[in-house]
Structures are given as C-alpha cells and as structure tokens.
Amino acid sequence: MADLAGIPKPIQPPYPTLAALRAAKQAVLPSAAGGKLLFWPLDGPTLETSGLAVMASPTNPDVRAPYYNATTGVWHPVSQLPISEPRVSSITVHVSELQYWEDNWEDMHCEHVAGDEGDDDGDAGGDECCGTARPVGKKDASVVVTGTGGVTEGGGGGGDFVTVHDYVMVVHPWLMGLRSDILGALGTLNGDDAPLPAETELMVSCNALDDLMMQTRAEWIRLTKKEPVAPPPGYSLRELMARNGRTNFGLFRQ
Template sequence: MAEIIRSAESIAHWPFPLPGPGNPVAAGDRVNRPAPNTTQRLYWTLRGPLASSIAVLDRPPKEGSHTFAPFYDTGTGAYHPIAALPVSEPRVSSMTVHVELLQDWEDNWDNWHYQHSEPGMEYEGSEWGVLGGEQNAQDFDIDDLVPLRCCGDPRPVGKDVSLVVRASFSGDEGDDEDGSFVTVRDYVTAVHPWLMSLRNDMLGALGTLNGDDNPYPQLTPLFVEDILLNMVTIMTQEEWMHGKTVPEGLLAAYPPQQIEV
C-alpha cells in the first residue's frame, strides 16, 4: 500500500499505531534501516517496469555476488522468497519515503546560481520574487525575495515529494504475533513505480548537482542504493558499480542503459 504526500508538513499527524507489544514500531521521524540480507541483495535499476528492472543476488554485491534471480518472475507470477521478509530492522507498520537527490535539489540550485543576479539588477533569463506568492516583488522586503528563475532555468520548487508505504497485511487476523510490518515486497512494489514517475526530475537534479544545471541525458542509467529506506539514494551506473562485483550475465539480462518508459 502506498500514498503520495506532497508536503512534509502534511505527514506529521497521520494516525500511525504507537509502538508496543504486538505492534511494530510506528512510522515517524526515525531512520529506517534495511533488515540484514534484504535490500542489500537487490540489483535495482530505474529502467522500466519492476519485472525487467530488479533482480535478487545471492549476496550483497559489495561482498561479491555470483548468481541472480528475478525479484518478480513473469513466467510463474511469483515473487522471490526475499519479498516476504520484513524490509526494515526494527520492523515498522509504515514509513515515509523521500528521495535524497530531490530533497537537496532546491538547495543545490541555489548554490549553483548564487550571485548570478540580484533583485533590481536582473538580466534576461532571471526573475526574483516570493515563493508561493503572486504579488509583485516590489511589495516585499528585499530579504524576502529569492531567485525564481536564473540562467533561464526555473527554481525547482516543491520537488521534495514523499511516499507513505504501509504494510499490506492488516495483522488483525492473528497470523503474525508481531503484528503487521512492511515487507520487502510492500516496499519495492510501492517505491519502484513512484521512483520511475520521478525519473525526469532526478535527471534534472543530477545535472544541478554536477554543476552545469543541464539535465542528464534521458538514457542515463539510474540505480537505487540501499543506504536508508526512508531516504532513497539514487546513483548513476558508474557510482553504483564502484567497489561491487555482480554475477556474469546480470547486466545483459537487466541492461540499465535500455530504458523502457
């Protein structure tokens, strides 16, 4: 189960269950770390549909993996056994997921365009104003103004979207004495299509981070790195492959440079 939230403030009062006996830890501001031997074993690309983008390795690639299998097998309609495991430790009933690259995009844009122009000293391709306001910039104190456009590029406002991932099992039936928890399947099946919908924004954010403020090419391979579950780290293929060993044939079976949009 998943739910898109457009504002960080709007998640503060969700009626999450409180931690306690029989309940996994409730979602909130905690850091959600992957449970051992779960997402560390995923080869997770953002190249297209889940079935053609994600494989499960026999061991984390940093430890040198040798074999791989589909996360979701379209032939059998079955998920890999890893999908049933709790995705985090401790277990949680829900978590709110952000993308680090997009959360930092506006700040990185500010840093890149710093001192390119000033209020009252604007040039073609630049514009100053108040965030979220339609009023004339002259109606505000100069300290309230920010660059809304610079070098012809719009300020990336409101890009820090988030996704609430909830456990698909209710826990009310008594099948699990520990209550409901977010599984690897819950997490991956919710987060993957969400990330795919944000792919163009990620390419733009990578361009800003790289220092030229031009979006990366559409066919740039993107990977998900399993550092924190609630703060997704996006890497290019070169970054993700650094220090890792993957099974022979993996890149041919799941070619990251062939984008299926």
C-alpha cells in the same frame, strides 16, 4: 527499549512506524536478508520489467537472481521478508536529491544575481536563472508504504510489518513518475545547468529506507563493491558526496 542487562529487546507486533523509531533515536536499517540485497534499477514501467534483482550478498551485484521470475510468474522468496531491521509498520519515503535540489540550484546560481535579484546572503532570487527554472516544491515529494507482512504474528489491524514486496511495489512506480525530476536534480548536483540524459541508467540506493538516494549504475556498482574511486579529475561531485555521506551541493561552497 532495553532489559536490565542493557540488551535491546526485539520489537514485537504491533510494530511502530519508521518515523516513530527515528524520533526515539533508534537506528533503522535495511534488513540483511532483504533490503540490503536489492539490485534496483530505476527502469521499466512495471516492477516485472524493471530489472529488479536479489544479490547473493550485499557487496556482490555481479551474482543475482531476478526478483520476478517471468517463466513461473513467481516473486523471489525475499519478497515476503521484512524490508527493515527492526520491523516497522509503515515508512514515509523521500528522495534525498529532490529534497536538496532547490538548495543546490540556489548555490549554483547565487553568484549570477546582482542587486535586488538576490538577497543579502547572495542567494539566487526569482524563478529562473541562466535559462533554467528554479525547482520549486520538489522537496515535498513523498509516498507512504504500509506493511502487510506478519498477519499471523500481528493479527492484522494495521500493525503488520513492511515487507520487501510492500516497499518495492509502492516505491518503484512512484520513483518512475519522478524520474525526470531525479535526472534534473542529479544534473544540478553534478554542477550542470541541465538534467542528466534521459537514457542515463539509474539505480536506487536504499541504505536509508525513508531517504533514498539515486545513483548512476556505474557509480552504484562501484560503491556497492567498495571499489576505490579514481582520483581527480576522475572524481565526480556525486561520488565525493556519497563517500562523505553528503547530499547537499552547498556543503562544498567555499
């Protein structure tokens, strides 16, 4: 919404959902003082042990403060800030790699089928190929984060905004429960028929708060610092996709 001068008006409580703003074709980004500063390893059974930290700036992961202070038992002040700009009352979160996993699996195996096993377009058929199972139903994984921030502004009643803490407290344990699937999806995305090793260090990229991307720690740091990527053969498919804003393995099929 804009005033007569064409200047967008700030959104006031009760706040809309992120989905409503998407439907209205309004951009929703991680907040400069909140979401953009998260250094978020996909590790640890609890948020306190996850290694989650707050960066000094969005491109400086080397300087950061712990999100949870184990000595004082206090969360970082950023925890109470809005996760997004503009503020929203709820966010339905998906994982990009899981949404495309089955499509990527089909693209990888489409030339391995013959006759009735594949359809007329060459898509892989059946529940298994090359000893790996089709990742059926993984794209539907989602979780809803409801806001609790700004009670004095919004007066409660379900119109409060999603804070950084609202978001990470719900999303981190949910992602940890999906970690094995995420490793499998990343393995397929890289052109392998096997998941990434269980000990792989993963990071959560929340540039799109409703459509998270998972990256290896080294890759995430490289992209966050905006460092140049080594030329082929140093490029991985994952890095190429991240650089070009793509997440579907099939987009690279000739």
